[in-house]
Amino acid sequence: MHPEKLRPLPQKTIGVLGGMSNQATGEYYRLLNKQLNEILGGWDNGEIVIVSVNFGNIECFVRADRWEEARAYLSDKVDRLERAGADVVICVSNTMHRVVEPIMAERSIPFIHITDPTGAAIRKAGIAQAGLLGTMPVMNSIELRDRYRDRFGVEIIVPPEKDREIVDGIIFNELVRGDLRNESKQEYLRIVNNLRKRGAEAVILGCTEICLLISQGDLPDLPVFDTTELHVRAAVDMAHDRG
Structure with a gap:
């Protein structure tokens, strides 16, 4: 018989900067609780604090390149996570790491950058070149490509401009609204296959909504690295003291 767990169960609180x-x-x-329950068993799952922002504000800031305003807006939300007792912070948007990373660099609370668990997984798989899908700011980001290359030895390949516009448009006009269309899936798969022809040995789902539309099952012979799933796993590991 297993010994009775101490109640309430001592846990780290995961702070989620959400709404994006x-x-x-x-x-x-869903994934945080699922993965923690797989570790803890029974009825146990996560202790989670979510500060969810107005996505209309984010869309406006991104479209108009108003990054300083975005930084001030999200800095206030991080303050709220800290006051709520978060022990680790994650941001659910690849795009908004552009401002959240410098915000968190000024804080003492641990922060998991979404690129890092993905880059580590790609390096572990022995992959040198990966295609990247995401919003236009993500696909156009030199800093992001440098992070993958300098920290993990992964060269990033992005679609040509016309296809970048298609990927971005599907995210903002469909996926963030939960509008999942088969024709959009086929466009994404076409774009991924073109990246593969250009030398991509894998594809990074570099927007946290893309996993709602395509997954490893749609590309059985090409490794798919889902930033959402890998980010969640890293947060669970930290919260559960597994590395």
Whole structure:
């Protein structure tokens, strides 16, 4: 017989900077609890604090390149996570790491950058070149490509401009609204296959809504690295003291 667990169960609180979008935030919440329950068993899952922002503000800031305003807006939300007792913070948006990373660099609370668990997984798989899908700011980010290359030895390949516009448009016009269309899936698969022809040995789902539309099952012979799932796993590991 297993010894009775101490109640309430001592746990670290995971702070989620969410709302970017609500679709991704819902997936994070589901996966965090699922993965923690697999570790803890029984009825146990996570202790989670979510501060969910208005995605309309985020969309406006991103579209108009108002990054300083975005930083001030999200800095206030991180303050709220800290006051709520979060022991570790994650941001559910690849795009908004552009401002959240410097915000968190000024804090003492641990922060898991979404790129790092993905880069580590790609390096562990022995992959040198990976295609990247995401919003336009993510796919155009030199800093992001440098992070993958300098920290993990992974060269990033992005679609040509016309296809980047398609990927971005599907995210903002469909996926953040939970609008999942087969024709959009086929466009993504076409774009991924073109990246593969250009030398990509894998594809990174570099937007936290893309996993709602395509997954490893759609590309059985090409490794798929889902930033959402890998980010959640890293948060669970830290919260459960597993590395």
